[in-house]
Amino acid sequence: MAESPMVGCRVPQHWQDQIRQIASASGKKEADVVREALGQYLGEVNPGAVKSVLANHEERIAKLESKLASFGRLAV
Template sequence: MAESPMVGARVPQDWQQQISALATASGRKEAEIVREALGQYLGKNDPGSVKGAIASLEDRVTSLERKFAGLGRLVRE
């Protein structure tokens, strides 16, 4: 596999915080978030990867909803 070239850029602090928050929320690396954003800007995104990321987030939300429902039952008891 060929090595990908490295591209670097400085961003405002609030952008970095948003990138970090998105990475944490989606369970992905910051580099993946930045690559996806650049891909969107350049019109180079793989629709399959975007759909996969959405499906993964939907699964995580469903799991959290189940956990919260269980906590709600414990609180009422």
Template sequence: MAESPMVGARVPQQWQQQISALATASGRKEAEIIREAIAQYLGRTDPAAVRCALASLEERVSVLERKLAGSGQLVG
């Protein structure tokens, strides 16, 4: 996205912390989280971003299922 224009904005500390937490949890950069949020607001969802988010969620679910199965708990 190097050829894209840069946009800046100040946000409340709490928003920045939430953005950072989302980025860490999803394994993405903060800029990706912010671009996705703006795209949703503008009604322009990038299919590639949706696929990436789904893949990330599927991986996280798989990890959790393996952890639960390893601990002897039922997954259902």
């Protein structure tokens, strides 16, 4: 990305808070979150990013299913 131009702007504090939360939850850098959002707005979605998000959701669902199964064993 060293060859890419830099774009900057000021945003409301609550946007910054949301960007941080999304970055933290997804394990991404804030710049990646903003870059992906701009790409979506411009209609240029990165297939790799979509696959990454889907893999993240699948992993989280598997963990939740495992926890739910263990709760079910406790209730029996």
